[in-house]
Amino acid sequence: xxxxxxxxxxxxxxxxxxxxxxxxxxxxxxxxxxxxxxxxxxxxxxxxxxxxxxxxxxxxxxxxxxxxxxxxxxxxxxxxxxxxxxxxxxxxxxxxxxxxxxxxxxxxxxxxxxxxxxxxxxxxxx
Amino acid sequence: xxxxxxxxxxxxxxxxxxxxxxxxxxxxxxxxxxxxxxxxxxxxxxxxxxxxxxxxxxxxxxxxxxxxxxxxxxxxxxxxxxxxxxxxxxxxxxxxxxxxxxxxxxxxxxxxxxxxxxxxxxxxxx
DNA sequence: GTCTGACAACTACAAATGTAGTGAGACTCC
DNA sequence: GGAGTCTCACTACATTTGTAGTTGTCAGAC
Numbered sequence: 205x206x207x208x209x210x211x212x213x214x215x216x217x218x219x220x221x222x223x224x225x226x227x228x229x230x231x232x233x234x235x236x237x238x239x240x241x242x243x244x245x246x247x248x249x250x251x252x253x254x255x256x257x258x259x260x261x262x263x264x265x266x267x268x269x270x271x272x273x274x275x276x277x278x279x280x281x282x283x284x285x286x287x288x289x290x291x292x293x294x295x296x297x298x299x300x301x302x303x304x305x306x307x308x309x310x311x312x313x314x315x316x317x318x319x320x321x322x323x324x325x326x327x328x329x330x
Numbered sequence: 331x332x333x334x335x336x337x338x339x340x341x342x343x344x345x346x347x348x349x350x351x352x353x354x355x356x357x358x359x360x361x362x363x364x365x366x367x368x369x370x371x372x373x374x375x376x377x378x379x380x381x382x383x384x385x386x387x388x389x390x391x392x393x394x395x396x397x398x399x400x401x402x403x404x405x406x407x408x409x410x411x412x413x414x415x416x417x418x419x420x421x422x423x424x425x426x427x428x429x430x431x432x433x434x435x436x437x438x439x440x441x442x443x444x445x446x447x448x449x450x451x452x453x454x455x456x
Numbered sequence: 457g458t459c460t461g462a463c464a465a466c467t468a469c470a471a472a473t474g475t476a477g478t479g480a481g482a483c484t485c486c
Numbered sequence: 487g488g489a490g491t492c493t494c495a496c497t498a499c500a501t502t503t504g505t506a507g508t509t510g511t512c513a514g515a516c
Binding site: 210212213214215243244245246247250251254268269 | 502503504505506507508512513
């Protein structure tokens with residue numbers, strides 16, 4: 205049950221970068237986030253360190269002596285945890301109102317609707 | 331577009347209490363939250379004041395001189411804002427993966443599934 | 457050998473959040 | 487009319503978050 209660490213908004217962006225491609229060094233992460241966030245390299249380093257402290261990331265020493273970072277928790281696990289928090293907080297834990305909310309408030313394509321309906325059917329039979 | 335104030339986790343509980351029934355005095359809110367949160371009355375007062383500052387709540391002086399609090403923003407509005415934040419943060423703004431996630435990870439009754447499918451159809455025709 | 461430029465480690469600091477305590481005025485009940 | 491009781495407005499204080507700056511080291515470039 206490896207309790208999932210609490211990941212803040214900014215930290216989430218770091219995690220995304222590493223879930224997408226890892227391991228990466230601090231400066232690689234910084235470089236890839238710079239366009240979207242404008243963060244100074246040190247900011248990224250701080251966030252990386254905090255995530256290591258929280259055990260959301262692991263590091264490994266690579267031959268050249270610099271550290272590389274890689275996720276210690278799977279994205280799916282974190283998504284699940286965040287989703288639960290959100291669900292509890294905003295919808296009082298009731299998933300159906302949440303589904304209703306998003307089904308009403310977002311535009312979906314016919315294909316997407318088809319796929320969702322299929323999933324709903326599978327849900328029933330599980 | 332009445333930008334929605336940022337409401338923290340604890341504050342959200344206060345808002346819920348007032349969305350459910352308002353206006354209420356500080357001590358009424360405190361009393362109703364005590365069982366679930368264990369908060370001291372002053373904690374509730376502080377949170378109420380912060381919410382008034384943020385314009386999430388309004389107050390009105392009632393005859394006896396004590397203040398009562400009531401929401402200044404509709405629950406639906408806040409839910410929408412929180413949902414968007416969450417969607418952007420965790421699902422990169424894509425609603426369909428979110429719907430998939432919740433459709434797969436929650437148990438629904440046959441009725442609920444039926445209703446959701448109906449909504450999905452309406453979504454298509456809108 | 458020294459200068460340069462990454463990298464790591466540590467420190468900084470304000471705003472937001474969670475969770476209260478204190479002091480002062482008003483009201484209430486003997 | 488003094489002693490509790492409510493309320494309110496202020497103040498407090500540790501943590502977490504966002505966003506860096508500073509210092510020291512080490513490896514190549516020259």
